[in-house]
Amino acid sequence: MKFGEKDLFQKMPDGLKIIWLALKVAVVLFAVFHATNVTILYQGF
Amino acid sequence: MFELSVGASVFVLLLVSAPILLRNRSQYRNYIFLILNLVLYLGVIKGWQQGVVVALWVLIPYFVVKNGNGRVGPLLFFLLFCFAYLMQYDWIFGPLHILYAFAWKILGLSYFLFRQIDFVMQYEYLKETGVRITFVDYFNYLFSFYTLLAGPIQRYENFVTDFYEEKETLTKAEIFSCLNRALNGYLKVYVVSGIIKYYADGWFQGFGTHAGVLKEALSFVIFAFLNGWYIYFNFSGYCDVVIPFAKLSGITVPENFNHPYLSRSMVEFWNRHHITLSEWLRDYVYSPIFKRLISGPCRSNIRLGQYIALFLNFTIAGIWHGTDMNYLVYGLLQGAGIIISMLYKEILKKKLGKQKWNAYQNHTVVKWAEICCTWMYICFTFSFVGYDVVGLLSGKAV
Numbered sequence: 001m002k003f004g005e006k007d008l009f010q011k012m013p014d015g016l017k018i019i020w021l022a023l024k025v026a027v028v029l030f031a032v033f034h035a036t037n038v039t040i041l042y043q044g045f
Numbered sequence: 046m047f048e049l050s051v052g053a054s055v056f057v058l059l060l061v062s063a064p065i066l067l068r069n070r071s072q073y074r075n076y077i078f079l080i081l082n083l084v085l086y087l088g089v090i091k092g093w094q095q096g097v098v099v100a101l102w103v104l105i106p107y108f109v110v111k112n113g114n115g116r117v118g119p120l121l122f123f124l125l126f127c128f129a130y131l132m133q134y135d136w137i138f139g140p141l142h143i144l145y146a147f148a149w150k151i152l153g154l155s156y157f158l159f160r161q162i163d164f165v166m167q168y169e170y171l172k173e174t175g176v177r178i179t180f181v182d183y184f185n186y187l188f189s190f191y192t193l194l195a196g197p198i199q200r201y202e203n204f205v206t207d208f209y210e211e212k213e214t215l216t217k218a219e220i221f222s223c224l225n226r227a228l229n230g231y232l233k234v235y236v237v238s239g240i241i242k243y244y245a246d247g248w249f250q251g252f253g254t255h256a257g258v259l260k261e262a263l264s265f266v267i268f269a270f271l272n273g274w275y276i277y278f279n280f281s282g283y284c285d286v287v288i289p290f291a292k293l294s295g296i297t298v299p300e301n302f303n304h305p306y307l308s309r310s311m312v313e314f315w316n317r318h319h320i321t322l323s324e325w326l327r328d329y330v331y332s333p334i335f336k337r338l339i340s341g342p343c344r345s346n347i348r349l350g351q352y353i354a355l356f357l358n359f360t361i362a363g364i365w366h367g368t369d370m371n372y373l374v375y376g377l378l379q380g381a382g383i384i385i386s387m388l389y390k391e392i393l394k395k396k397l398g399k400q401k402w403n404a405y406q407n408h409t410v411v412k413w414a415e416i417c418c419t420w421m422y423i424c425f426t427f428s429f430v431g432y433d434v435v436g437l438l439s440g441k442a443v
Contacts, residue, residue, distance in 0.1 A: 005229075006225065009222070014221070017221050021228055027232065031239055035236075036236070036239030036240075036243070038238055
């Protein structure tokens with residue numbers, strides 16, 4: 001039996017999946033606007 | 046670095062809107078994709094000069110190869126020359142930097158080049174096998190907003206075949222899974238790699254302020270390890286964003302990473318890291334050089350031909366990654382690492398014999414020692430990516 005985040009996510013009910021994804025969006029938005037200036041590492045502009 | 050906030054916002058908007066617009070199988074799907082690709086490009090273009098350069102860069106190879114006689118050598122030479130000029134390689138013209146006055150940098154140039162070489166080299170084959178070739182498809186292949194910024198590198202045949210292929214409707218679980226992977230990708234880029242980058246920068250800037258050689262060396266080691274992880278999380282995170290979003294739009298983008306830091310050798314590493322680049326280099330750099338060498342100067346020593354071809358292959362890969370001396374050193378170190386890794390395996394195999402070699406290979410300690418050594422060497426070579434380590438070692442202030 002696998003216990004990775006992906007496996008647990010697949011087993012979640014849809015409502016919980018949406019909440020889980022929303023939480024991730026919130027963390028990413030916080031990071032983008034308040035915590036980091038890191039961007040996509042791009043080769044050969 | 047992709048530092049344009051307008052471009053980043055447009056990119057997110059496209060990622061979200063494309064699945065809605067491209068999922069339908071209408072006859073105008075390729076035109077819709079073309080418009081989306083144009084929206085991103087026009088969102089980041091700076092001035093009309095860039096527009097002219099991009100237009101020429103895109104149009105010339107298409108019409109030359111279409112109306113040509115099948116000889117692609119001069120066109121490839123022209124593309125490579127223009128690429129070297131537009132990229133403004135520091136160490137080519139050096140003090141004559143003024144020559145770069147008309148080298149307007151264009152977004153996506155590196156990946157354009159890869160795709161164009163594939164298109165040009167495969168054109169006759171594509172025509173013979175009846176693969177669909179239209180300007181719209183060629184344009185979408187070059188400008189696909191999913192892969193324009195940081196790969197993966199697709200092949201024209203795969204791209205077009207996949208684009209027009211009938212796809213099964215995604216289930217709810219698959220859609221959730223795609224969204225989860227994409228958000229994990231964003232977390233990797235903006236949170237994990239962001240935190241690691243912050244500390245990597247700190248350790249790099251602190252270099253030269255520690256008392257004693259040992260402390261200095263240790264600080265460089267910490268920086269190199271952090272930078273290695275930063276590159277992995279940033280780059281693989283980007284792929285984790287675009288691959289599932291493309292899947293939601295009915296487009297297959299090839300996988301580019303497969304746990305690269307668990308590689309036991311440099312050869313294995315390049316089969317797990319930036320996989321599409323390795324495959325492209327194998328087909329268009331390594332194989333032609335190797336064939337030429339074994340049919341000429343290395344006829345009597347195929348192994349030597351293989352080593353030389355690999356060394357040149359990775360040196361060229363390093364040069365492609367960036368324009369200053371750091372990337373040249375990075376490429377040379379990659380080439381040297383691959384050869385050392387292959388020699389180690391070859392010599393040991395010969396010395397131990399088949400049975401002992403198999404036992405040696407299956408030993409857990411050996412396995413983890415090899416993984417650690419490969420990872421440390423990779424981190425050391427990656428320290429030349431994005432940081433002026435050559436400048437640092439030559440005494441230039443950080």
